[in-house]
Amino acid sequence: FYWSHMGKVIIGVAYDCMEKMIYWTDISSPSISKASIDGGEPTAVIISDLSSPEGIAIDHMGRTMFWTDSMADRIEVASLDGTQRRVLIDTDLVNPRAIVTDPINGNLYWADWNREAPKIETSYMDGSNRRLLVQSELGLPNALTYDSQSSLLCWADAGTHKMECMNPGRAQRSTVLEGLQYPFGITAFGKNLYYTDWQRFGVCFFMFSQELDEFQPQKRANIYGITTAYAQCLPGSKPV
Template structure:
């Protein structure tokens, strides 16, 4: 249990069954087995500002993270070695980051109040481009569902949950009038997001655009990152 720490982002490696997380109190990135055991820090303080979003490429065996203080996106091997900066331009408040391992794509949000956006690139940093820039407020959370090829996000400014297929034009509003969403993940037809006003995890059926469940921990507290621990890895190679 991390009493005095502020854990923001969380990601899961379906191959080694390891959970990875970012911490901003004494900035670091750590990992631990899903089955318990001692956490190990893979990226220590020293040229880390405010690591927030984190994503795992289970096929390439890399970890990606956003740093909203240094305004950059970095990548390293899963043990923290071979660390390098992927992007350090055109970022103001980068937060959420997700991988599409099977297709080799990276997606991230920037809640820059003057020009919020969702961007994408290949995992080596090439082919960077803006995917969404209109009608965004504070795009905090992002998730990619490999099985349906849907990229979905929560926006604490527009108070919406939206989805799109990144290879097609057009986006779909799943839910409007949500309170203060922070992070989102997908599993099957459900989206699960954390909400700072409700102090809860809310489940949404994206096929019928309806909230269908919510979970509030006994001890009310601000809920940050959420991710799905898949029993099997999505198949593919890149």
């Protein structure tokens, strides 16, 4: 997994399993950049017309990236090199942050932590068929992750202090962990869920409802986004 703290205010991180590249959003000098997982100098991908880019997600099959801008109140999409950029959704958004893709089924998911009416929504990759997934019993849904192996969409809520999961096709939600302090990012890997927590200044991980351990960097600071870097693209998810 990767967490974002590199001397800048990096909010979201995402991974392209095909080219083994990490992508991230930076709100200190609003931009989207990338770098090889093996190291090397970062490359700026998008540097213009960004206000507060926060969540970012990769569609490795379509070779595109999606991101939320919480000040511009919109979701945008572009090719991984920054070209073919366009606004996907710019209505009924207040504080969009977390965003994830399900490339196999062609779905996009995002969370809006609007304090007046927090919600989790979904659409197709082209922005069509937008619909509401969750709108009740939410506080500050900061984080989202989608596990293609289990078909579960999971989120961490800094307002309710819960971790919840649901199968988006069945709309049945369940609480998998309670008593979280201030979660910000979440990612799935195998049967484990990993999340960052601002109160614990670390990365916590557990196996569905059974907390296992936590990692705390030497420097105590807020840890923002987190993503899983697979050695290979998951089975059944390679482009045709």
